[in-house]
Amino acid sequence: xxxxxxxxxxxxxxxxxxxxxxxxxxxxxxxxxxxxxxxxxxxxxxxxxxxxxxxxxxxxxxxxxxxxxxxxxxxxxxxxxxxxxxxxxxxxxxxxxxxxxxxxxxxxxxxxxxxxxxxxxxxxxxxxxxxxxxxxxxxxxxxxxxxxxxxxxxxxxxxxxxxxxxxxxxxxxxxxxxxxxxxxxxxxxxxxxxxxxxxxxxxxxxxxxxxxxxxxxxxxxxxxxxxxxxxxxxxxxxxxxxxxxxxxxxxxxxxxxxxxxxxxxxxxxxxxxxxxxxxxxxxxxxxxxxxxxxxxxxxxxxxxxxxxxxxxxxxxxxxxxxxxxxxxxxxxxxxxxxxxxxxxxxxxxxxxx
Numbered sequence: 257x258x259x260x261x262x263x264x265x266x267x268x269x270x271x272x273x274x275x276x277x278x279x280x281x282x283x284x285x286x287x288x289x290x291x292x293x294x295x296x297x298x299x300x301x302x303x304x305x306x307x308x309x310x311x312x313x314x315x316x317x318x319x320x321x322x323x324x325x326x327x328x329x330x331x332x333x334x335x336x337x338x339x340x341x342x343x344x345x346x347x348x349x350x351x352x353x354x355x356x357x358x359x360x361x362x363x364x365x366x367x368x369x370x371x372x373x374x375x376x377x378x379x380x381x382x383x384x385x386x387x388x389x390x391x392x393x394x395x396x397x398x399x400x401x402x403x404x405x406x407x408x409x410x411x412x413x414x415x416x417x418x419x420x421x422x423x424x425x426x427x428x429x430x431x432x433x434x435x436x437x438x439x440x441x442x443x444x445x446x447x448x449x450x451x452x453x454x455x456x457x458x459x460x461x462x463x464x465x466x467x468x469x470x471x472x473x474x475x476x477x478x479x480x481x482x483x484x485x486x487x488x489x490x491x492x493x494x495x496x497x498x499x500x501x502x503x504x505x506x507x508x509x510x511x512x513x514x515x516x517x518x519x520x521x522x523x524x525x526x527x528x529x530x531x532x533x534x535x536x537x538x539x540x541x542x543x544x545x546x547x548x549x550x551x552x553x554x555x556x557x558x559x560x561x562x563x564x565x566x567x568x569x570x571x572x573x574x575x576x577x578x579x580x581x582x583x584x585x586x587x588x589x590x591x592x593x594x595x596x597x598x599x600x601x602x603x604x605x606x607x608x609x
Contacts, residue, residue: 264341264351267341268341268345271341271342271345276342276345278322278342278343278345278346279342279345279346280589280593281346281585281586281589282345282346284588284589284592284593285585285588285589287314287317287318288314289380289381289384290314290317290377290380290381291313291314293373293376293377293380294313294314294317294373294377295313296371296373297367297368297371297373298310298313298316298367311356311360311364312348313364314348315347315348315349316356316360316361316364317377318346318347318348319333319337319347319356319361319364320361320364320365320368320578321578321581321582321585322336322337322343322346322347323361323578324559324561324575324578324579324581324582325559325582325586326559326560327559327560327561327563329358329565330358330359330361330362331358333358333361334355334356334357334358334361337349337355337356338355365574366571368574369570369571369573369574374573374574374577374578374581375573375577377581378470378577378580378581378584381581381584381585382466382467382468382469382488382584385464385466385584385588390464390466390588390591391461391463391464391466391468392461392462392463392464393461393468393490393491393494394462394463394494395461395462395463395494395495395496395497395519395544396459396460396461396462396468396487396490396494396495396496396497397459397460397462397496397497397498397544397545397547397548398457398458398459398460398479398483398486398487398496398497398498398502398548399457399458399460399479399498399499399545399548399549399552400455400456400457400458400479400501401455401456401458401552401555401562402444402446402451402453402454402455402456402475402562403453403454403455403456403472403475403561403562403563403564403572403575403576404451404452404453404562404563405438405441405452405453405454405563405564405565405566405567405572406438406565407452408437408438408441408452410424410437414426414427418439423439435567436567437567438567438568439568440454440474440568440569440572441453441454441474441475441572442454442474442475442476442477443475443476444475444476451475452475453474453475453563453564453572454472454473454474454475454569454572454576455472455473455474455475455477455479456470456472456562456576456579456580457470457471457472457473457479457482457486458470458486458548458551458580459486459487459488460547460548460551462495462497462544462547464587464591465547465548465550465551465587466584466587466588467551467580467583467584468488469486469487469488470486470576470577470580471485471486472569472572472573472576472577474569478501479499479501479502480501480502480504480507483498483502483507484510487516490514490516492515492516493515493516493517494516494517495516495517495518495519496511496516496517496518496519496520497519497520497541497544497545498519498520498521498545499520499521499545500520500521500522500523500524500538501523502520503520503521503522503523507520508520519541519544519545520541521537521538521541521542521545522534522537522538551583554583554586554587555579555583558586559579559582559583561579562576562579564576
């Protein structure tokens with residue numbers, strides 16, 4: 257970073273006195289932790305290499321963190337980086353440094369998607385938090401949340417072909433239309449509310465409320481189908497909490513086989529309503545299971561999401577994975593601070609670009 261003039265230094269000092277939340281995040285997280293993983297796909301180039309110099313991958317990764325923390329488009333991210341000193345400082349750039357444009361940001365994220373790097377970065381952070389004892393594994397909560405995407409206006413015939421894994425003939429040869437059509441997203445209904453998009457299935461640590469693992473699927477995927485994939489290796493006797501979407505005889509047997517304590521809520525059926533004992537069981541489980549709603553609530557309110565405008569399961573998986581990773585980073589800071597910073601101070605969706 258270049259040397260700052262006195263006036264610029266004074267303005268940054270004022271931001272610090274005003275308790276810039278991004279400075280607190282940067283102070284508590286060593287982002288160099290992620291450099292080895294990023295360096296695998298963005299190796300350092302020799303000084304004699306021709307062409308424009310590549311942006312540091314850690315700087316680009318921090319820019320993606322800003323993007324997901326405030327739910328910004330690539331164009332809005334470029335605008336805010338040029339407009340806000342707090343964003344520049346967090347990214348590790350100075351006022352005289354070149355700022356990545358929206359195309360560079362898109363290309364960097366696309367490269368992460370191609371190499372499935374976000375999953376590796378997430379697992380790396382989870383391992384670090386487990387080694388430090390932040391993740392206690394004294395209990396796990398499983399749940400899922402919808403991530404909506406722009407709704408498609410297809411006719412019934414086109415939707416039927418998409419469900420069969422085919423591309424409608426009318427779209428063939430129309431590259432622009434194909435680039436705007438999400439053939440992986442699905443419609444579903446829950447409690448008389450219609451959703452279109454994907455699901456973010458998570459396993460959350462009971463004590464810390466950190467996400468241990470996640471799985472991204474189309475929105476119509478039943479929650480219980482990814483239950484076993486979500487659970488990481490857990491100590492024997494660990495209680496596993498879940499709502500009525502998860503219990504089954506096979507699942508109860510699987511939990512017992514792996515030495516895990518079954519804390520799944522009981523589901524009533526039309527012919528078998530819950531008895532008094534089952535209602536008490538569900539209430540006791542719900543008092544603990546509700547902690548997972550804090551995770552989704554933070555993403556919805558503080559991170560202004562989780563709606564995404566990416567197209568396709570691979571890109572959505574990267575976006576949701578980054579959301580989960582950013583949540584864990586912020587939650588880690590909250591656990592370390594007596595007076596946690598507020599990250600929901602600004603709303604950028606209506607900012608000009």
